[in-house]
Amino acid sequence: MKKRFVKINDCCIGDKVALDVITETGAVIVTEGTVLNEFIINKLRNLGINNIHIYSESENxxxxxxxxxxxxxxxxxxxxxxxxxxxxxxxxxxxxxxxxxxxxxxxxxxxxxxxxxxxxxxxxxxxxxxxxxxxxxxxxxxxxxxxxxxxxxxxxxxxxxxxxxxxxxxxxxxxxxxxxxxxxxxxxxxxxxxxxxxxxxxxxxxxxxxxxxxxxxxxxxxxxxxxxxxxxxxxxxxxxxxxxxxxxxxxxxxxxxxxxxxxMTPFDAFKIIELDGYTKFDTKILLTFLHNIASYYIGMQVILSDGRAGEIVYVTPQNVSYPIVKVGDELIDLMNRKDLRIVSLLN
Missing domain, CATH: 1.10.3210.10 (Hypothetical protein af1432)
Structure with missing residues (x-):
């Protein structure tokens, strides 16, 4: 599989990330395999990420x-x-x-x-x-x-x-x-x-x-x-x-x-693990797990508790239990909408 190193401004919706995108502090903000959407591209720009690796067009x-x-x-x-x-x-x-x-x-x-x-x-x-x-x-x-x-x-x-x-x-x-x-x-x-x-x-x-x-x-x-x-x-x-x-x-x-x-959805599982996990698990290992695995759910189709279908467009590393979901043209930050939750993931 061929990879290209491109400017973020040259990325298109639908491009697939070929290498994890990592901040200067070592936090993974977008994982390899993530399909880019408008929200993620804008987020990377705002974070000062100028270049990323994507798969060539033959990776279909x-x-x-x-x-x-x-x-x-x-x-x-x-x-x-x-x-x-x-x-x-x-x-x-x-x-x-x-x-x-x-x-x-x-x-x-x-x-x-x-x-x-x-x-x-x-x-x-x-x-x-x-x-x-x-x-x-x-x-x-x-x-x-x-x-x-x-x-x-x-x-x-x-x-x-x-x-x-x-x-x-x-x-x-x-x-x-x-x-x-x-x-x-x-x-x-x-x-x-x-x-x-x-x-x-x-x-x-x-x-x-x-x-x-x-x-x-x-x-x-x-x-x-x-x-x-x-x-x-x-x-x-x-x-x-x-x-x-x-x-x-x-x-x-x-x-x-x-x-x-x-x-249970991964996000409900994150909440339970965070609730008492810091006394039961090694904190460094637990945070490494949560911060990395959460970003793999970007791009997955989900059903919300009000019955609407949407897509996970971003997971904030500091708030892995509450992703941002796009429903139609609406972006829903579940951190600010505690009346809503993800009830299931779709294939």
């Missing part, structure tokens, strides 16, 4: 659609693989670490179209396969967050493997609890909490799996304030992989369709 919608279809096929294949892995573990078979490595490699390749990946995860519906989809989704988000944090490629690869395996211990949880069509009782939740320890014990049997990966699996439900499990540790005692996976784990759990609850 057909290619984007083909990439989306290929992503869907690869995703479904890897979900089936995760399902088979957990099924085999439930039968007492050993973990096939080579297959885990193959899934991590596939995710790395698919991340070349990361704008499609995030939009796909936000609209894909498969709540009956939640346990398996969730493992894969968390791996996608964790790889992205690792990149946003500036981790080395070899570290990101290990992080991705830990994320794929973070819920392996659920293979040892009784099916009536794992597949319950509703919230768990306190007793059931205490049993479910054991999955982190179980996953660690499964993975440590393979000597090829690094200590950092093992800690990521064991600690992914630990909280910064010590309120997590199973070790109830806090702060710097929590492994970096676990800190990353925990944020991605909660975000995906909130935004995925379940049998007993509907999908």
């Amino acid at each position: 919608l057909d290619r984007s659609n083909i990439a989306f279809e290929n992503l869907s096929k690869e995703y479904s294949k890897n979900v089936d693989t995760v399902k088979n892995i957990i099924g085999d573990l439930a039968l007492g078979k050993k973990l096939d670490y080579g297959v885990i490595s193959n899934i991590a490699d596939d995710i790395k390749l698919e991340m070349e179209n990361k704008d499609n990946v995030i939009k796909f995860l936000s609209t894909f519906k498969a709540y009956d396969e939640y346990t398996y989809n969730h493992s894969l989704n968390v791996a996608f988000y964790s790889m992205l967050l690792g990149k946003w944090l500036g981790l080395r490629e070899d570290v990101i690869t290990e992080l991705t493997k830990a994320a794929v395996m973070h819920d392996l211990g659920k293979a040892k949880i009784p099916e009536e609890i794992l597949n319950k069509k509703g919230p768990l009782t306190q007793k059931e939740f205490e049993i479910m909490k054991k999955h982190a320890q179980y996953g660690y014990e499964i993975a440590k049997q393979d000597t090829r799996i690094s200590l950092e990966v093992l800690k990521g699996i064991l600690m992914h439900h630990e909280n910064e304030d010590g309120s997590g499990y199973p070790l109830k540790i806090k702060g710097d005692k929590i492994n970096l992989f676990a800190k990353i996976i925990s944020i991605c784990d909660v975000y995906d759990a909130l935004t995925q369709e379940r049998v007993y609850k509907g999908r």
Whole structure:
């Protein structure tokens, strides 16, 4: 895919951004893959952005659609693989670490179209396969967050493997609890909490799996304030992989369709995560996640709480929960319109 470095005044509505647009302070204000609209072009001008990278005209919608279809096929294949892995573990078979490595490699390749990946995860519906989809989704988000944090490629690869395996211990949880069509009782939740320890014990049997990966699996439900499990540790005692996976784990759990609850929009999820996330998550990692992922929803079609359809035209990094939505010729800043909210994203 060819890229061109052009003046902002030469950009046209419909051009696709080829590289993240970053301010002097390092904040991502428009992500790669974003389709330019009038609002974004004017916003970039006002921020003093004079030049950006865009894809050449040969980068067209057909290619984007083909990439989306290929992503869907690869995703479904890897979900089936995760399902088979957990099924085999439930039968007492050993973990096939080579297959885990193959899934991590596939995710790395698919991340070349990361704008499609995030939009796909936000609209894909498969709540009956939640346990398996969730493992894969968390791996996608964790790889992205690792990149946003500036981790080395070899570290990101290990992080991705830990994320794929973070819920392996659920293979040892009784099916009536794992597949319950509703919230768990306190007793059931205490049993479910054991999955982190179980996953660690499964993975440590393979000597090829690094200590950092093992800690990521064991600690992914630990909280910064010590309120997590199973070790109830806090702060710097929590492994970096676990800190990353925990944020991605909660975000995906909130935004995925379940049998007993509907999908929450990313923006409602941002509000919930911000509400108590600063005591449970590492603040630097959390802010990196929120500020980067929010901008990927620019250009998505949405339905507002008053029934009108619109398009997200901008997400302010400082107020990720309240994007600016264009409905017809009207620009609605949801930060100033608390009577309105986004109720769903459209494919």
